[in-house]
Amino acid sequence: MKITELFQRGEFPITAEVGPPKGFHIEHLMDEVNTYLKDNVTAVNVTDNQSSVMRLGSLATCKAFKDEGLTPIFQLTCRDRNRIALQSDILSAALFGIENLLLLTGDHTTLGDNPQSKPVFDLDSVSLIHMVKTLEQGFDLAGNPLDGEPPKFAKGAVVSACSDSVDVQLAKMEAKVKAGAEYFQTQAVYEPEKFMRFMEKAKQFGVPVMLGIVIPKNAGMARFMNDNVAGITVPQDMIDELKKDKEKTKAGITGVEISARIIRECKEYCQGVHIMALGWESKVPDILKLAQI
Numbered sequence: 001m002k003i004t005e006l007f008q009r010g011e012f013p014i015t016a017e018v019g020p021p022k023g024f025h026i027e028h029l030m031d032e033v034n035t036y037l038k039d040n041v042t043a044v045n046v047t048d049n050q051s052s053v054m055r056l057g058s059l060a061t062c063k064a065f066k067d068e069g070l071t072p073i074f075q076l077t078c079r080d081r082n083r084i085a086l087q088s089d090i091l092s093a094a095l096f097g098i099e100n101l102l103l104l105t106g107d108h109t110t111l112g113d114n115p116q117s118k119p120v121f122d123l124d125s126v127s128l129i130h131m132v133k134t135l136e137q138g139f140d141l142a143g144n145p146l147d148g149e150p151p152k153f154a155k156g157a158v159v160s161a162c163s164d165s166v167d168v169q170l171a172k173m174e175a176k177v178k179a180g181a182e183y184f185q186t187q188a189v190y191e192p193e194k195f196m197r198f199m200e201k202a203k204q205f206g207v208p209v210m211l212g213i214v215i216p217k218n219a220g221m222a223r224f225m226n227d228n229v230a231g232i233t234v235p236q237d238m239i240d241e242l243k244k245d246k247e248k249t250k251a252g253i254t255g256v257e258i259s260a261r262i263i264r265e266c267k268e269y270c271q272g273v274h275i276m277a278l279g280w281e282s283k284v285p286d287i288l289k290l291a292q293i
Contacts, residue, residue, distance in 0.1 A: 022056070103156065215252070263287070
């Protein structure tokens with residue numbers, strides 16, 4: 001099932017992001033997904049060595065999820081592969097029946113646990129989207145024809161809806177749409193009014209946008225994002241809310257309440273929701289219930 005088909009039918013997809021383990025044993029991850037996500041979300045989005053930390057591959061994890069009856073979204077970044085390997089992995093995804101993609105540039109290797117590794121970045125997110133569209137037309141990037149029927153995917157991209165550089169983000173979004181992006185996920189949103197203003201301008205592109213939610217675990221995490229993550233600002237009143245009742249925050253209740261509140265305030269302006277639980281997959285059902293979606 002392509003997520004784009006749901007958008008076309010006017011449905012409101014809900015996806016959740018998970019990170020593969022640092023090893024090849026996925027029993028615990030599969031148990032978490034089956035317990036908390038399978039019956040609550042439309043698709044499960046699998047990260048690709050997120051934050052440049054070496055983990056089990058996104059493609060292999062997506063295949064395992066599909067075999068379990070889940071709908072996976074295959075994240076693919078440009079950091080670790082040249083265009084030959086990227087195209088090969090896309091064709092492998094098609095062989096496995098994986099139809100949904102999220103295409104990103106990726107974090108630099110210096111941010112991860114193997115900082116001495118050499119980054120590739122043969123392509124960026126825009127040219128990666130173009131590459132997939134070219135494969136769908138039956139050719140590789142060098143113009144060589146593919147054997148047989150070409151693959152077809154739902155091609156997703158990312159945008160920072162709450163960045164202070166709104167015009168820059170709109171320009172990036174436009175470039176991705178022209179390259180072939182069919183839907184977007186936003187980076188974490190903590191400022192609903194800023195998101196709404198962005199969406200009023202972004203609707204000119206006519207593509208669905210999924211509201212990105214990162215569950216705020218504590219005040220320290222919020223301050224870290226303010227200091228280190230471009231395009232994300234956690235307001236001081238939200239940080240104060242996380243500090244107010246430490247036991248409530250530690251139990252995840254405050255983070256759930258904040259996440260659900262943001263979804264309620266923004267859901268009329270977006271076409272879906274993407275939850276980045278960061279290990280708190282158990283909180284996803286509570287968020288969705290409280291958000292009334």
